[in-house]
Amino acid sequence: MSREARITLLVLVALVAGAAVAFGAPHVLSDYFVRIILLIALNAILVLALSLSNGFTGVFSLGHVGFIGAGAYISGILSIPVQQKMALLPHLPGFLHAFSLPFLPATLVAGVLTALLAVVVGYPLMRLSGYFVSVATMGFLIIVNVVLINASDFTRGARTFTGVPLETTLPWVMGWLAITVFVLARLVYSPFGRAMKAVRDDTIAASAVGIGVLRTRLIAFVIGAFFSGVGGSLYAHYLGSFSPNTFYFALTMSLITMLVLGGMGSLTGAVVGVICVSLLSEVLRSVERGFTIGDFAVPALFGASQIVLGFIFILVMIFRPKGIMGDRELTFGSTQRSATVNQTEERKR
Amino acid sequence: MLSVENLEVNFGAVRALKGISLDVHAGEVVALVGANGAGKSTTLRTISGLSRPRGGRIIFDGKPIGGVAPSRIVSLGIAQSPEGRRLFGGLTVADNLRLGACTRTDKDAILRDSERMFMLFPILKQRLKQLAGTLSGGEQQQLALARALMAAPRLLLLDEPSLGVAPLLVRHIFSALAELKRQGMTMLLVEQNITLALDLADRAYVLRTGQVALSGRSAELRDSERVAQAYLGAAT
Amino acid sequence: ADTIKIGYPANLTGIQASLDGPMLNGAKLAASEINAAGGVLGQQIELVIYDSKSDSTTISTVASQLIDSDKVVGIIGFADSDSVLAIGPQVQTAQIPFITPGATSPKLPSQLGNEIFLAAFGDNVQAAVGAEFALNKLNGKTAYLLTDIGTEYTTLLSDYFVTAYEHGGGKILERDTYKIGDKTFTAQIAKLKALSPQPDFVYASSNAEEIGLILKQMRQAGINLPVVGGDGYDTPLLIQVGGDAAKDTYFTTHAYIGEGATPKVQAFIDAYTKSVGNAPENAFAALGYDSVKLMADAIERAGAPDPAKIRDALAATSGLDGVTGTITYRPGISVPDKSVSVIGVKDGKLVLASEAAPTFVAEP
Amino acid sequence: MDRQSSRVLLRTVGLTKAFRGLVALRDHSIELHEREIIGVIGPNGSGKSTLFNLITGFSQPNSGSIEMEGRSIVGLRTSQIVAMGIARTFQGSRLFGSLSVAQNVLTAAQLRHPVGAADTVLRGRRYRERVAATRQKADELLDLMGLTDQAGRVAADLPYGDQRRLEIARALATGPQLLLLDEPAAGLDSNETKVLAALIRTIRDRYGVTVVVVEHDMDLIMALCERIQVLATGEVICVGTPEQVREHPKVREAYLGHA
Amino acid sequence: MTQLDYILQQIVNAVSLGSLYALVAVGLSIVFGVLKLTNFAHGDVMMVGAFGVALLVGIGVPFPVAVICGIAAAAAAGFLIERIAYRPIRDAPDVARLLTSLAVTYIIENVGILVFTSSPRNFPLPDILNTSWEMSNGAITFTSINLLTIALTFVSLLLLGWFITRTTTGLGMRAAAEDMSAAHLVGLNVNRLIIVAFIVASAYAGLAGILWAAQAGVVQPQMGFTPLLKAFVAAIIGGFGSIAGALVGGYILGALEIFIVAFLPSSVSSYRDAIVFAVLIAFLLVRPGGLLQPNREIKL
């Protein structure tokens, strides 16, 4: 089977399985497990969006959570019911008061506006490389946070933004996840995907074969931002209430952890990373509450789950420095090498 | 002085060296030639301790040095001018030279040696403050050689010292090497320019796909049909 | 079931941990006292504790665990409004009564619904008491307002203070801001020092970590104005970090936990010290304690461990005598009318400066 | 070949480049004609690589002009210059180390068969045609360079000689009219060098490109080039046929030595 | 109070804040300089130093002794982190090492919370360090701890500058940063260099942590995050891995933070962090390699 065909087949099977889970799970599983699945799918969208620039283009962004936050607030503002808007956001400009959007259009608008924001932000920032682009994008995250805190007419400032209808259900998230995987898989395994990896490997050589480095990075950044914005909207409608600090460093770190652990150069790796980290931390969170084995009682040690997770991360990195999947995609029966992240000692200069 | 016995090195599934044996006696220049990918650089890297041998032994001055830390090996007296030059590109020419001598403590001798380097490679003296990474290709090659010499080694490993160097300078470098040889320096030389290599060397080994295909005194090998065959693998 | 399960999600790690930790200790103390005294309705009560890690997403997961898997009859939790807002919708949908010991935003019940109860007074109340105290006792007609814009509590408190203070005829001369986590306030202080005329006092809406430091840097810069604030000050850090600089500082809080406290409070301090190993870190310990008592009282009066009945009983709470004051819910209002203590610092010790209910309270 | 009548492809006039006081290239002028193979030689540090960097837009000249088919290309971005038909290799290779050999070439070949973002996601007929065209071009070049057997290997793991050939294949895949090769034979053994010379000629004949070779291997240069320009310390010291250059006293003094 | 006094006071404030940032940034830069690793655990090593002092003074150890022990504890912590967590993955991709350092942070902080709870504790400071000094009739004030911070920053950075540029070990560190295997090849003992770098950087972190806690008045297991962030920014402004750059970056950051609050109306200054980063990004766009890094032309 050719790689193309295998990937297409993988996507199809994933779609069917996803649909089965999306519509089946709520009937079979308890609310708790449905929520875990939903969160895994939601985080998968966010991590995939992140992988486009961080994993495939080599622009290690620390700012994507800024887009998630922007998406959450934009769609939140758009979709709070009109009656509540008056009470919650009395200083909103008039035209925003007049209407409220249903979930899907609000999410699309959030995605598009966030992508536009990414164009504006990315145009200067994507010129930078290496650590500089990381710190600059982190600066963007901080700027978003400060603006969210200060633009209190729109965001209620540091006060919790609340009143967003709870509309994020499992089918919605699975649907968006399917779209994300589909679009990303097609982008990554295409001429454009090759251009991204070329830019990651060597910007100079990339421009020498006619690839516009800035353009390639910008496109990856903007598409990632779109899905981040969408994910932000899903988050907003999942939580119902949130504050600027919901979309800040803690979320950044956890998404990056999932991405790196899963494998930066692989779409399925990103998903695997999300699943592993989420399940592991759920299990550990229950274990740390203390348990008894026979007569032996282990007391509650809150915080122990983070410690154990930390050790597990280190162990994974020692034994699989490129993450669980590395740069391979999970396909049928065999793993497919898509692109190695260059790390032979020879090339480390 | 140096004796390599049955050396094997693998890179993952690639068997780069499949059991190489060679000897270098004190005061001797030995050339290592062979087609691209034959394993010449890998041999030198392994002697310097940068690659771990999977099998075989490396003996220097009667002591086994396989698996010894590279910095120890330099202190024992083996320096290398490596393939790809591996300069410290962000440091100046002067700093690169200083680092070449970092295993030594004899200040005066170091000073004398650096004067000698400036005699050998005058361009370096003019460019002391320039960052090594911005030197032209050939200038970098000269610096790499000088850096290795600054360690005052007893055994000098040279990986293609003429690579990217202009013809006039190639001759210059090889006459410098000949001078060093006269002064008693032991060298193991990897070189694509067989004529030059055999002119300088006392003996030579021809490698092919990770094995010694042929060896002998330079004079015997020169103009020998067998070398070309060994290169091309026509013999097999 | 042989025990009555009460859910207790707590942010034991992450940024909220320094408040939720002591609060949990207080809650556990109350639970063990109740159980030692025979429990509720003849059954033991059990606190089902989860660490929600100061993270909204984890809170929502924990909520579904508590409601779906553990089948708790009521939930107690959190010192901050963020977390309450995160859990609120689920609690409301499942119709499980919920008490927040520490969140003080008076808007919570109206934002979330009728299952939500506050154990503490609202920020509008304490801000009003602070404003009236400054106007009447300190004779402070002009104020300088310093606000931590990084948290809901401090922003809200500032807003309520301004409303009450200006209503009472005071004038805000100047405002400035900082963000939680800042360690240097010298720039703001120099700005204050350059004000002419100087204000009569400073209202600093701050969290525990910063206030000691603000005071210290202010006094070091030679500013000796009185400083007034809210229950965020109420930790030992105020005096430990502030030292001498804490003089002439006043704050509104839930209970006076110090030397010469009421016997009830003193008994709590002793019991807490015995079970935890140190004196209560802050008033949140007492609030955690009171909340469990509040829930237990409601369950007892409901007559059965049934969430709907418990909610109704809770709403009818009247005159419950807690460590942090007397809790009564007026009909339809889930924020208790509690008296507010104003505590002042004198000779390095906390003293009760006044105890009052405000005459004017800003709308939530 | 009658040079006078053939068209000038690229012309530099008065090109000067200095790095903080150090003049790497001074007042350089050359005319490159269509389908020509020109050698640029000179001692180390004489400005050969600098010349390539200027032409391909990796650095900007202090003064002087570069014209490609009459249009100035000074100030354009590298990717634009490549799109106009100038490709190069690097001294010391710069491959996409993590990509396979085939992908290295495909990455370059797709320049002439671009697909938009929408096409990429929807993958209609146009997309498939262009991808097929790209692949065909890449296969052809891999075959020409004798790399077909290695197509699946990761570029970083290739033996040196193959890396050099791959780099030429990649440059060619951008569909250039002008191909700049910076020391293509460095590190190759004598057999491979001979093969390379034949290859370069084949490339010129088959694709009609102009080739500029910078190289220190005189056998290669003399055998291959129709015209040679010699630089020393940034200045042009002579231009001519291999025979003229070989006998030129200045060249012997500065570069070849009196052997 | 005159306008001039006000400006001078704000300059004093900026210098003392900048010194603190510089000190943290330098430690971060040393490790980055050798390993190309953004060591998230640097903030936690600061915490170890500060906590050590708080605990020791708590059991009656004299303050100066406690400080020395605190710095030693920080150095030891750095050493252990390198040996246990970083060495096994030294050749791994950058992101793997980044994640490892994040994991180390999780571990240290949460162990700290388990053992000490996350409630802040008082950081005891002797009175002499708490005294304040006045100039211009009390219009300009500063404290002993400010002065000490500035002085220590200068002295220790001079020492470090000498160490990095003048000693072979220092040169070796820069060389190892450039090309690890070439460093092996010239005979540098890279393991030893890295350990030295970690110990030096961690001792700096310890000192910085103590000074930070002295300014903040409290210690807490999570106290390392904010300084880490500031240091990261400061180090980048100056050009990551450069000691002088970290120093300059620290002062620029300190000055920006103070001056924005000091000279802009509070409605604008509440955007402080946003302005700081906007300026930073502008910096980076003009000088993509950091402030002290001249815009070098690439050599191909």
Ligand SMILES: Nc1ncnc2c1ncn2[C@@H]1O[C@H](COP(=O)(O)OP(=O)(O)OP(=O)(O)O)[C@@H](O)[C@H]1O
């Ligand atoms: N890091 C590596 N990873 C994988 N394979 C390698 C690596 N280094 C070398 N090889 C392989 O080992 C073999 C020997 O390589 P080596 O570099 O020693 O050859 P060489 O004789 O020096 O060739 P050249 O003349 O081209 O420099 C080659 O097939 C090469 O592809």
Ligand SMILES: Nc1ncnc2c1ncn2[C@@H]1O[C@H](COP(=O)(O)OP(=O)(O)OP(=O)(O)O)[C@@H](O)[C@H]1O
């Ligand atoms: N970015 C730079 N900064 C400073 N000096 C530079 C830079 N690039 C090149 N140089 C200097 O300019 C001169 C010309 O360099 P160039 O690389 O063009 O030489 P070359 O002719 O290609 O030499 P070689 O045959 O050795 O490759 C050299 O002396 C080099 O040191």
Ligand SMILES: [Mg+2]
């Ligand atoms: Mg080699």
Ligand SMILES: [Mg+2]
């Ligand atoms: Mg060159």
